[in-house]
Amino acid sequence: MKPGIKIAICDDEAVCRESMERMCRACFEEKKYSVGIPDIHVFSSGQEIITSDKEYDILLLDIEMPEQDGISIKEYLEANRKQTRIIFTTSHKERVLEAFGKNVVSFLVKPLVREEFQNVMEKVLSDICGLVLELEENGETFMIPAKQIKYIEAQDKYTLAVTETGEHLMRRTMKFWEEALPCQDFVRIHKSYLVNLEYFEKKGEEVRLDKGKSVKISRLRKNEIREKYKEFLRRKVKVM
Numbered sequence: 730m731k732p733g734i735k736i737a738i739c740d741d742e743a744v745c746r747e748s749m750e751r752m753c754r755a756c757f758e759e760k761k762y763s764v765g766i767p768d769i770h771v772f773s774s775g776q777e778i779i780t781s782d783k784e785y786d787i788l789l790l791d792i793e794m795p796e797q798d799g800i801s802i803k804e805y806l807e808a809n810r811k812q813t814r815i816i817f818t819t820s821h822k823e824r825v826l827e828a829f830g831k832n833v834v835s836f837l838v839k840p841l842v843r844e845e846f847q848n849v850m851e852k853v854l855s856d857i858c859g860l861v862l863e864l865e866e867n868g869e870t871f872m873i874p875a876k877q878i879k880y881i882e883a884q885d886k887y888t889l890a891v892t893e894t895g896e897h898l899m900r901r902t903m904k905f906w907e908e909a910l911p912c913q914d915f916v917r918i919h920k921s922y923l924v925n926l927e928y929f930e931k932k933g934e935e936v937r938l939d940k941g942k943s944v945k946i947s948r949l950r951k952n953e954i955r956e957k958y959k960e961f962l963r964r965k966v967k968v969m
Contacts, residue, residue: 733765733894734857735784739772739802740791740818745839746771749789749818752846760847762872764858765894775802785813787853789837792819792828803830814853862909866899873897875914879928880938881906883921891939913964916957919947926961 736753740746750769757767770785772778775797778788788806792799799817806813807830815832819825820839828836834856835849851872855861858874865871877893883903890897890906906923907915917923918936922944930937937943946954 733762733767734854735768735770735786737770737772737778737781737783737785737788737813739775739778739788739794739799741773741794742791743773745791745818746773748841749846752841752843753789753850755843756847756850760851760863760870760872762854764854764872764874764877775799778802779805784811786857787850788813788815790815790817792817792824793821800824800828803828803832807832814856816849816853860911864897864899864901866897871897875910876925876927878910878915878925880925881910881923913957913961916954917947917950918954919944919950926958929958929961931958 738746738749738753740749750771753767753769770781770783772781775794779797779802790799790802803815806815811832813832814834815830816834817825817828817836818839818841819828819836822838825836834853837845837849851861854872854874858876860875862873862875863870864873873890873892879891879893881903882889882891884898886900887898888901888903888906890899903917903921903923907917910923914926915923916926916929922936922938924936924938928938931946932943935943935945
């Protein structure tokens with residue numbers, strides 16, 4: 730599985746750094762997030778974060794640190810237009826009001842509680858990945874971001890969800906997926922295939938999937954597919 734979400738942990742106390750790293754890894758292992766293996770980097774000071782000059786998806790940042798505290802790091806990231814989402818950790822609730830900012834998505838009070846940590850991580854991942862489906866299959870729970878699903882393929886009583894990071898065979902119907910996924914972003918090109926328009930690649934009367942696989946477009950759905958894809962492109966241009 731390829732590296733996924735980039736996470737930075739910054740705290741001047743080694744015990745806190747180690748605890749947060751363990752919680753991060755446990756969170757991803759237990760929930761089976763379909764976003765790749767978390768790429769975790771650990772720092773003992775704010776200066777190390779600044780000099781690393783890397784972009785992180787999530788930063789777990791201690792407010793109280795010597796020399797450069799978490800608030801000055803937050804201000805640096807905002808001034809340099811970094812898109813990192815900051816989760817502040819603190820032993821002093823009274824400093825929370827100082828720490829608000831456009832990059833700040835949540836706060837955790839030390840000592841960290843595992844359940845609260847997981848809830849915050851799920852919230853932040855939903856913000857990064859858009860809609861995240863929580864699905865259970867054979868006693869395991871999977872967290873699959875909708876935008877990372879390439880396509881859904883019907884296979885007898887099962888459906889195969891092909892994502893950027895892997896495949897999941899589940900006892901779900903195509904109707905389930907059509908209702909669960911954003912209708913403006915997915916199109917049924919054939920009775921057995923539901924495709925993410927972000928990965929829609931048409932050639933002639935076929936749509937190319939991955940690994941050299943192609944599927945012929947349903948003749949009855951041709952006009953609907955064309956109009957839906959045009960609308961998808963119009964929305965994408967507006968966002969850009």
